[in-house]
Amino acid sequence: xxxxxxxxGGGTGGVVAGHVLAKVLPKTDRVALVDxxxxxxxxxxxPLVVTGRRRPEDISRSLDSLEKLGVQFIQAEVEExxxxxxxxxxxxxFLSYDSLIIALGAEQELSPGPSSVYNPYDLQGAQQxxxxxxKFRQGEIVLFISGLPFxxxxxxxxxxxxxxxxxxxxxxxxxxxxxxxxxxxxxxxxASPYYSKKLRGIMEKRGIRILTGRQVHSxxxxxxxxxxxxxxxxxxxxxxxxxxxxxxxxxxxxxxxSGWLIVDPTTLSTSLPDVYAIGDAAxxxxxxxxxxxxxxxxxxxxAEVVARNLALSYANKKxxxxxxxxxxxxxxxASFRQGCFVSADVYATPPKVTLSSPNPxxxxxxxxxxxxxxxxxF
Numbered sequence: 001x002x003x004x005x006x007x008x009g010g011g012t013g014g015v016v017a018g019h020v021l022a023k024v025l026p027k028t029d030r031v032a033l034v035d036x037x038x039x040x041x042x043x044x045x046x047p048l049v050v051t052g053r054r055r056p057e058d059i060s061r062s063l064d065s066l067e068k069l070g071v072q073f074i075q076a077e078v079e080e081x082x083x084x085x086x087x088x089x090x091x092x093x094f095l096s097y098d099s100l101i102i103a104l105g106a107e108q109e110l111s112p113g114p115s116s117v118y119n120p121y122d123l124q125g126a127q128q129x130x131x132x133x134x135k136f137r138q139g140e141i142v143l144f145i146s147g148l149p150f151x152x153x154x155x156x157x158x159x160x161x162x163x164x165x166x167x168x169x170x171x172x173x174x175x176x177x178x179x180x181x182x183x184x185x186x187x188x189x190x191a192s193p194y195y196s197k198k199l200r201g202i203m204e205k206r207g208i209r210i211l212t213g214r215q216v217h218s219x220x221x222x223x224x225x226x227x228x229x230x231x232x233x234x235x236x237x238x239x240x241x242x243x244x245x246x247x248x249x250x251x252x253x254x255x256x257x258s259g260w261l262i263v264d265p266t267t268l269s270t271s272l273p274d275v276y277a278i279g280d281a282a283x284x285x286x287x288x289x290x291x292x293x294x295x296x297x298x299x300x301x302x303a304e305v306v307a308r309n310l311a312l313s314y315a316n317k318k319x320x321x322x323x324x325x326x327x328x329x330x331x332x333x334a335s336f337r338q339g340c341f342v343s344a345d346v347y348a349t350p351p352k353v354t355l356s357s358p359n360p361x362x363x364x365x366x367x368x369x370x371x372x373x374x375x376x377x378f
Contacts, residue, residue, distance in 0.1 A: 002028035008078050009103035010035030010063045013279035013299035015377055017101050018071040020307035032072040038063055042374055047159045049126040051166040056123055061378040078248045083272050099274045099310055104246035106151050106280040110239050117219055117237040120159055138175035139235030142225055144216050145182040147242040151280045153293030154332040156240050164206045165335040179209040186212055190293055191353035198355055246281050256283050266322040268306050278302040292346040297327045331366035339363035
């Protein structure tokens with residue numbers, strides 16, 4: 001009888017794991033992917049939805065399309081993790097597994113506040129924000145990070161730069177003030193101070209005011225952000241939500257006190273046999289002690305490692321693949337024509353991250369990757 005590999009989550013890590021397993025496992029083994037949504041969302045495209053450059057259908061694909069590869073898709077909400085029975089409970093019933101890959105991502109929390117607060121990390125919030133920006137003609141826009149860590153390590157900076165570019169294109173930028181608020185001691189906190197200073201220079205050159213080391217306490221009804229050192233008024237607020245580990249697993253033996261899942265940093269295995277965690281749900285710390293960035297290209301590489309090692313293990317061979325914490329070729333959009341290349345080696349001591357100056361090639365690279373991802377993986 002074949003074995004069952006159950007994948008929880010249809011984001012980047014889950015999709016890659018499903019693809020690889022369907023190719024390398026015998027057909028007698030079952031690969032099943034569970035997600036509460038029927039649609040995979042290419043989250044790297046959300047900043048372009050915010051600024052009206054993408055429609056939801058441009059960055060969405062049906063998870064049903066994985067069926068043609070031999071990956072069973074189950075639309076269900078994961079409610080409980082039952083490791084002693086090698087099972088999970090969903091709103092559609094119980095699912096058992098021989099091996100489990102947890103790729104549920106991070107859960108979002110954005111504190112309630114005035115109606116002018118928008119979450120660009122959510123598709124509906126991104127659409128609503130796009131509508132508001134289209135009507136906005138003058139005033140103060142405040143983009144704030146609610147807490148650390150946040151997925152998409154460069155996304156908040158990218159959103160701020162694209163909002164700036166959006167209003168420059170409309171000829172309204174001189175009437176609009178943009179303030180970026182973060183609890184980070186410096187921008188790009190996981191990089192060296194040199195690249196933090198470089199990113200700050202890129203943003204300040206575009207007229208974006210930066211407030212670092214600010215804790216957001218609440219959102220007052222009088223349209224102001226209550227910070228650790230006073231109130232910051234604004235006319236439109238863009239809030240990067242607080243993120244936590246997935247609730248069905250958060251209280252389990254494999255979760256740390258913050259709710260992130262504890263894994264071996266190279267194999268992504270947990271302390272439970274046959275259970276792995278990848279992507280944003282995993283709480284992997286760098287040699288410096290901080291969580292490594294929660295980004296899509298890390299989830300991709302981690303999924304490859306877990307899937308290929310599982311195939312070797314099932315074939316009674318020694319698993320040999322390792323996640324090394326490095327990536328090259330990623331891009332952060334700096335405008336609608338330029339981007340910055342980003343590379344990372346987060347397992348180095350100290351971690352190494354580089355950021356190029358804005359250039360057209362980095363922009364083109366990101367656009368081509370989006371097209372590749374949405375075509376090749378679906």
